[in-house]
Amino acid sequence: MKTIIAMLVTLTIIGVVSGGGLAMISGWAAPLIAANKKAATERAIFLVQPEAKQYEAVAEVPYELYRVLDEGGQPTGYSFPWEGNGFQGNIRMMIGLTPDLATITAIEVLEQVETPGLGTMILEDPFRGQFNGLKTEPQVDWVKGAPPTKENEVQTITGATISSKAIVDIVNDGLARLRTDLAQGGDK
16 A cells, blocks of 8 residues: 555656646747747748838737738738648648739648648649739639649649648638638728
8 A cells, every 4th residue: 555655656756747848848839839820920920922122010900910022111912921721730821912902922831730742742843933923813713634724723732632632722711711700891
């Protein structure tokens, strides 16, 4: 009986010390992680809006949305991060749009956990580059196994169809929400 009590006390002490140590490390790392995420977001704003020289947050919507501006302070479009489900997990990306939301300027994947070598091909230009100048109306569509024939289509990646379709779904979901919110006067 004494052995069992000694083991329980030892395990309890180890658990408390380990838990406390993890809490301290988490408290120390959380601000660094947030700062790195903010820097990655800012970098991505300009990657998807190469003509932009500055940006400002649009506070009238309940999510991150940035109005991008040229050297003279004139709006050149929007950048906004949006996320959704991929094949392996969540995909978070930055989407750049023209002021009328009719054309994507570019996309940049910020976070993903897709299958290395297949799903991660969404990070590469043969796929990602298809979004540069892509029309968004009525929505972005995808085709499989054939080159796109319309201004609003992208070709999925063979072997990573779910990941590439997920990118299209995330873009369409974000666009639908943005169009609704801006039509309701979200950007004044």
